[in-house]
Amino acid sequence: MEAGVAPAPPLPPGRGARWLVPWRARWLTRWLTRWLSWRNARIASPAFQRWAAGFPLTRRVARSETRALFDLCAGFVYAQVLFACVQLDLFRILAAGPQGGDALARRLALPPERMLVLLRAAVSLKLLRALPDGRFALADLGAALLGNPGVARMIEHHALLYADLADPVALLRGRGGTTQLAGYWPYAAESAGAADGSAGTAAESAESAASHGTALRPEAVAPYGGLMAASQALIAEDVLEAYPFRRHRALLDVGGGEGAFLTAVASRAPGLRLGLFDLPAVAARAALRLEEAGLGHRAACHGGSFHRDPLPRGADLATLVRVLHDHDDGPALALLRAIHDALPPGGTLLVAEPMAGTPGAEPVGDAYFGLYLLAMGSGRPRRADEIRALLTAAGFDRIAERRTRRPLLVRLIRARRP
Ligand SMILES: CC(C)=CCC/C(C)=C/CC/C(C)=C/C=C/C(C)=C/C=C/C=C(C)/C=C/C=C(C)/C=C/C=C(C)/C=C/CC(C)(C)O
Ligand SMILES: C[S@@+](CC[C@H](N)C(=O)[O-])C[C@H]1O[C@@H](n2cnc3c(N)ncnc32)[C@H](O)[C@@H]1O
Numbered sequence: 001m002e003a004g005v006a007p008a009p010p011l012p013p014g015r016g017a018r019w020l021v022p023w024r025a026r027w028l029t030r031w032l033t034r035w036l037s038w039r040n041a042r043i044a045s046p047a048f049q050r051w052a053a054g055f056p057l058t059r060r061v062a063r064s065e066t067r068a069l070f071d072l073c074a075g076f077v078y079a080q081v082l083f084a085c086v087q088l089d090l091f092r093i094l095a096a097g098p099q100g101g102d103a104l105a106r107r108l109a110l111p112p113e114r115m116l117v118l119l120r121a122a123v124s125l126k127l128l129r130a131l132p133d134g135r136f137a138l139a140d141l142g143a144a145l146l147g148n149p150g151v152a153r154m155i156e157h158h159a160l161l162y163a164d165l166a167d168p169v170a171l172l173r174g175r176g177g178t179t180q181l182a183g184y185w186p187y188a189a190e191s192a193g194a195a196d197g198s199a200g201t202a203a204e205s206a207e208s209a210a211s212h213g214t215a216l217r218p219e220a221v222a223p224y225g226g227l228m229a230a231s232q233a234l235i236a237e238d239v240l241e242a243y244p245f246r247r248h249r250a251l252l253d254v255g256g257g258e259g260a261f262l263t264a265v266a267s268r269a270p271g272l273r274l275g276l277f278d279l280p281a282v283a284a285r286a287a288l289r290l291e292e293a294g295l296g297h298r299a300a301c302h303g304g305s306f307h308r309d310p311l312p313r314g315a316d317l318a319t320l321v322r323v324l325h326d327h328d329d330g331p332a333l334a335l336l337r338a339i340h341d342a343l344p345p346g347g348t349l350l351v352a353e354p355m356a357g358t359p360g361a362e363p364v365g366d367a368y369f370g371l372y373l374l375a376m377g378s379g380r381p382r383r384a385d386e387i388r389a390l391l392t393a394a395g396f397d398r399i400a401e402r403r404t405r406r407p408l409l410v411r412l413i414r415a416r417r418p
Helices: 022-044 046-054 059-087 090-095 101-108 112-124 140-146 149-164 168-173 180-184 187-195 202-211 218-234 236-242 260-268 280-292 329-342 362-376 384-393
Strands: 128-130 136-138 250-254 273-278 299-303 317-321 348-353 397-402 411-416
Touching (some): 046 059, 059 112, 059 149, 090 136, 090 140, 101 112, 218 260, 218 280, 236 260, 260 273, 348 384, 384 411
Parallel strands (some): 273 299, 317 348
Antiparallel strands (some): 397 411
């Protein structure tokens, strides 16, 4: 398969703006701009801020805005408190029962007064709870984290992300140099190459394969493969309950990693044949894991790069789980076209990933994944309607979103090859 550098489809307008005809949009924007400029001038005034913080009708909003701004300033500090708790294994230690600060300090080899700084910080962030007898126990957030070991792995690998974000403006200007996340996700460089057209020609193929995707060694893919497998537990069940996998005969999980999603599907749909396509070093790890899980007889793992190799045929269902957002629009569209061509008429594609513009979780897509993927060097979080537009451009129809239980973590779009 030749890597496509097809132009990206035009971005659809935001759902909320669809009813607007242009003159109305211009009129509304003019009034909105005037209103915002008046309002912002008030809010920026220290005298107004002090007044609003005391006036009974505005007091609540003023205090909550002050807190919101403070939380934005302090977000990194809060995240590092969480990081320290995870590194010290505090949540697992306290899962066995409450403990006093001194006992914890001895166990974790910290000076008692510093242990107390961390414990009080964790209490303030609702990770821990201070008991009346002075000991500390897990609070809701600490307990929730205990049930999601994948999140703890994510938190630990954020050390790379934060190093890349140390100078966010340099990163935004593209002058940050090689990032740590680009090293952690080595396939991103090949995808970025596919985006600028450097993948696909015969001469460059060999050179690119030697330095990127298809030639990646097991040591290069093991860290991200392990992280993805561990964090699959956060999303697999939500995807499985949102779509009836049993109605299909054969599934191809494209970019299926180490087979964690296939393993989850296997128990839900016992009659389904399982296929996985990923870079050779990853597919080899998947084959081992699926064998260990007793699924060797049901699963076939194929190694290759979807930027350059044909996808295996024969499946009537394909899945892209946390894959599409890794790729810029050109390679993403080429990938969707390749899947379209590999499916039979009537075949189904499921795209499952966190999406931008998810109501109630806007910063997850646009702030977290927006900057994360920028640091990684390829891809972007897309809104559901942007994914629909790509799917349409790739030739799919009957595109519909299936509701998932926790859209913040994963949303699901189904499409059909006509
Ligand atoms: C029991 C009684 C009486 C009352 C209970 C009251 C009650 C209902 C409390 C609620 C308790 C509860 C059920 C809490 C549940 C909390 C959960 C499930 C929290 C889950 C949190 C998940 C998090 C924080 C996930 C984080 C995920 C991250 C950071 C993912 C990052 C992904 C990356 C970097 C992916 C990279 C892949 C790439 C490169 C983009 O392709
Ligand atoms: C973010 S991971 C998601 C893995 C898995 N689907 C999951 O959700 O746990 C992206 C996957 O796409 C694979 N991938 C990236 N570029 C690829 C390429 N050119 N050809 C095949 N697989 C690729 C990676 O090796 C990785 O396993």
